[in-house]
Amino acid sequence: MxxxxxxxxxxxxxxxxxxxxxxxxxxxxxxxxxxxxxxxxxxxxxxxxxxxxxxxxxxxxxxxxxxxxxxxxxxxxxxxxxxxxxxxxxxxxxxxxxxxxxxxxxxxxxxxxxxxxxxxxxxxxxxxxxxxxxxxxxxxxxxxxxxxxxxxxxxxxxxxxxxxxxxxxxxxxxPYHTEFVIEFCGKKAHAGIEPEKGASAIAAQAQVIHDFPTGRLDAHSVANFGSVKGGGANNIVPDHVVLTGEIRSHDKKLLDEHCARLLEACRISEEKFKTKNILTVTPEYDxxxxxxxxxxxxxxxxxxxxxxxxxxxxxxxxxxxxxxxxxxxxxxxxxxxxxxxxxxxxxxxxxxxxxxxxxxxxxxxxxxxxxxxx
Ligand SMILES: [Zn+2]
Missing domain, CATH: 3.40.630.10 (Zn peptidases)
Known part of the structure; x- marks a missing residue:
């Protein structure tokens, strides 16, 4: 025809x-x-x-x-x-x-x-x-x-x-697609006089970025950090940073595993830098x-x-x-x-x-x- x-x-x-x-x-x-x-x-x-x-x-x-x-x-x-x-x-x-x-x-x-x-x-x-x-x-x-x-x-x-x-x-x-937001809540302090009293949200987010490599995660999955917002003056220990990103995987099980690894990275960073790290994961679509x-x-x-x-x-x-x-x-x-x-x-x-x-x-x-x- x-x-x-x-x-x-x-x-x-x-x-x-x-x-x-x-x-x-x-x-x-x-x-x-x-x-x-x-x-x-x-x-x-x-x-x-x-x-x-x-x-x-x-x-x-x-x-x-x-x-x-x-x-x-x-x-x-x-x-x-x-x-x-x-x-x-x-x-x-x-x-x-x-x-x-x-x-x-x-x-x-x-x-x-x-x-x-x-x-x-x-x-x-x-x-x-x-x-x-x-x-x-x-x-x-x-x-x-x-x-x-x-x-x-x-x-x-x-x-x-x-x-x-x-x-x-x-x-x-x-792929399955999930977006996430991580809010890092630290504590302000004078960076020159008493930095020991602060908890750096920027250091905490850097630890997560270090511990959770992005790009191609495996044959079926990718991840990306899309934005970082936070911090302020150079003489103040920063108390607030928001990091956003996404994870995609053709395999739902792998996607869940990567989300679990991200959560674990947040916990490790929280412990190390005495911040409160709040991870919110939002599934976008299957x-x-x-x-x-x-x-x-x-x-x-x-x-x-x-x-x-x-x-x-x-x-x-x-x-x-x-x-x-x-x-x-x-x-x-x-x-x-x-x-x-x-x-x-x-x-x-x-x-x-x-x-x-x-x-x-x-x-x-x-x-x-x-x-x-x-
Ligand atoms: Zn289109």
Missing amino acids: KPNINRERLADCFTALAHISSPSFAEDAVFAYVRSALEALGCEAELQDYGRGKNLIAYLPATDPALPALALAAHADTVEPCAQVRVIRDGDRLSSDGTTILGGDDKAAIAEIIEALAVITENHLPHGRIEVIVTSAEEVGLVGAKHLDMARIQAAYCLVLDSSGEIGSTATAS GFSVAPDHPLIAVVRAAAEACGLPFSAFVTGGGSDANIISARGVSCLNLACGMHAVHTNEEYVLISEMEKMSALLVSILCGKIALIKS
């Missing part, structure tokens, strides 16, 4: 989306655009308001009820600067004018989904129930996905479109891992082959809405969707890659979908 992607319609849709400013929690105009585009294609769409923000949940009813439901997900927000994006087209390439991001992350995905659904409906291609999830505030901690009303999702499988990489490639695993023989992988691989695209699977160190949706019982992959140099003003997309991705989606939704019949 060779779906006929409308290249100019796809480029226009992406450009229109990119021109709408949508920092996290201010995605209403993007939702309005996407909702109207999906409704014009016959989708039922509704906005789920969770207070701080919204998610758009839409579905195209099945034309072949024997085929299973499949969800496609993308996020509506972008990082900043994203006010007054001006899309520059240079042949196949779309970029900003260099003063803002482009927003290919993740508007390339949204445009690709809309184009795929347009091709499916105008060609009357048989398909199962297609659910479209567009989340808010992904960039600031997957907030929309964390509030997603799963009762409105029927699909047992979801393809999140939010990875870099060649079209046809997909992330099949992503990891996910899809086995190589999972039917969802078979579907994407078969669809990629049908489109002449090379399939490949990779493990990512980053998180996405796929982590959240997976943890709530819907199997997810995170597919590459043609974004480049994301989170920079040099960001760009290629129309030819967006075309390939829309074709891949049509092939997934209408071609080999029977493979994942539930």
